[in-house]
Amino acid sequence: MSNGNARWRSAAGQILPRVIAIGALLLAWWATTASGLFSESVLPSPGAVLQAFADSFVTPDPPRESILQAAQASLIRLVVGLSIGIVVGTIIGLAMATWVSVQRSVGSLMAGLQALPSISWLPLAIIWFGLSERAVLFVVIIAAIPAVAIASASSIRLVPPLLVRAGRTLGARRWVLQRHVVLPAAVPGYVAGLQSAWALAWRALMAGELISTGGKGLGHLLDANRQLFLVSRIFAVMLMIIIVGMGVEALFGIWDRRIRAKRGLLVAT
Amino acid sequence: MRTERSLVAVPEAGAGRPKLSARGVSKTFRNARGGTVSALGEVNLDIAEGEFVCLIGPSGCGKTTLLNLFAGLDRPDAGEILMSGAPVTQPGPDRTVLFQEPALFPWLSVQANVEFALKLIGVPSDERPDRAMHWLRRVHLGRFANAQPHELSGGMRSRAALARALACQPEVLLADEPFAALDAQTREILQAELQEVWLETRNTFVFVTHNVREAVFLADRVVLMSAPPGSFVAEHRISAPRPREYEDVLLTKVVVDIHEHLLKEVEKVVEREREMA
Numbered sequence: 001m002s003n004g005n006a007r008w009r010s011a012a013g014q015i016l017p018r019v020i021a022i023g024a025l026l027l028a029w030w031a032t033t034a035s036g037l038f039s040e041s042v043l044p045s046p047g048a049v050l051q052a053f054a055d056s057f058v059t060p061d062p063p064r065e066s067i068l069q070a071a072q073a074s075l076i077r078l079v080v081g082l083s084i085g086i087v088v089g090t091i092i093g094l095a096m097a098t099w100v101s102v103q104r105s106v107g108s109l110m111a112g113l114q115a116l117p118s119i120s121w122l123p124l125a126i127i128w129f130g131l132s133e134r135a136v137l138f139v140v141i142i143a144a145i146p147a148v149a150i151a152s153a154s155s156i157r158l159v160p161p162l163l164v165r166a167g168r169t170l171g172a173r174r175w176v177l178q179r180h181v182v183l184p185a186a187v188p189g190y191v192a193g194l195q196s197a198w199a200l201a202w203r204a205l206m207a208g209e210l211i212s213t214g215g216k217g218l219g220h221l222l223d224a225n226r227q228l229f230l231v232s233r234i235f236a237v238m239l240m241i242i243i244v245g246m247g248v249e250a251l252f253g254i255w256d257r258r259i260r261a262k263r264g265l266l267v268a269t
Numbered sequence: 270m271r272t273e274r275s276l277v278a279v280p281e282a283g284a285g286r287p288k289l290s291a292r293g294v295s296k297t298f299r300n301a302r303g304g305t306v307s308a309l310g311e312v313n314l315d316i317a318e319g320e321f322v323c324l325i326g327p328s329g330c331g332k333t334t335l336l337n338l339f340a341g342l343d344r345p346d347a348g349e350i351l352m353s354g355a356p357v358t359q360p361g362p363d364r365t366v367l368f369q370e371p372a373l374f375p376w377l378s379v380q381a382n383v384e385f386a387l388k389l390i391g392v393p394s395d396e397r398p399d400r401a402m403h404w405l406r407r408v409h410l411g412r413f414a415n416a417q418p419h420e421l422s423g424g425m426r427s428r429a430a431l432a433r434a435l436a437c438q439p440e441v442l443l444a445d446e447p448f449a450a451l452d453a454q455t456r457e458i459l460q461a462e463l464q465e466v467w468l469e470t471r472n473t474f475v476f477v478t479h480n481v482r483e484a485v486f487l488a489d490r491v492v493l494m495s496a497p498p499g500s501f502v503a504e505h506r507i508s509a510p511r512p513r514e515y516e517d518v519l520l521t522k523v524v525v526d527i528h529e530h531l532l533k534e535v536e537k538v539v540e541r542e543r544e545m546a
Contacts, residue, residue: 185374
């Protein structure tokens, strides 16, 4: 009984601050719009945005697509682009961890690439691939590759030497040592790297869709609503971007926590 | 009388070919400022098959360095390490190591850790679970086979590491202060358990420690190393019968002797550090 009570209290302690923060934001927003300082067409009220959000599911927006179709299109692009980025980035990262020469050459290229916001590749991508799906995908992939490569290389470099020594004294060598000791030991660092890679890819995707016309997607829907001056619809799409983003973030978070819990790396909060 | 010969004859060094030997071995390390530190002077040591040798000495005397050389984790600058007469060039499951930390693989359950060791020595997969459980029960961890290493106490983790090392059925077991991080009570219990298991398996054992009581309790022979660069300064044969008791008066006498000797070496180190400061 007291145990259940304590659990309820700790759950309340986690949720309550969030509820208060969101409530305060909504209240301030509502107060601003209710004051009549701004016209409804420039800053719609929370209620109007909620209405627009609901509407955008039911009736297709003026430009061809509903918000669900747009979210689906964006998610597919994210999954395809991120997958390619992860595969290529992991291969580069493994090569960096294996050969010092690759680390010095390609590694510094990756660091440089990471300093360049991936959206700045879009003009080139449009010239190379046209205003197409491929141009946006290219930007997503180029966003993910350096993050994944650097994370996988450093997660391998940071494997505790003691575990490698233990593996060697048990008789593990070369490929067996890599496959059964080094790679599993590197997994937590690698997953943390994927978490930052997906966030970079998601930002790149939204920016790419926003700029590159044609095709569906949440970024594109944002731009279409801007052209029609549907401010509450713009807010509705932004809300959808947050929801999809938090959903993907939660999936990675669950994966990450599961791996760390199994190894006793989870710090109790 | 307790002074009679031990129940099992202590093998004399030099009787037949030694199991493990260091011949004129020395090792120097480079420090961060580019200078060199001599970790191990020229040392010679022969260890007979089935012998339990404890290496003891002040910190920095090269005990761990020597152990790593025996393990094949490091190569000597001069001289050679021989196992059954053949030069040691790399680590292998015939010379398993118990490290200062248990070094269990955190992504594997306790049983899977032991099974991994069995897999590496070529045990077929259908035999691994039974053999892993055999060793885990042997160290009283049968009920914790499915636990993850981080769920165990420090003493239980040390037991798991011992089970994993024994499962390799190594000819030589090397231990580098495996119980140093444990509290005194747990430590004594584990020493007694180790003695019990070893009386069955009789692996050749090289055990590094800075704890004189531990060394005297476990060893056939205690080798005392000097202040760095390490070399051997004294050797004590402990012929008390096994199983030994921790409170054995005769053992306590030996402990006092060795302790005095060790203290002199430690003082040398402290003096040198003061001069340098």
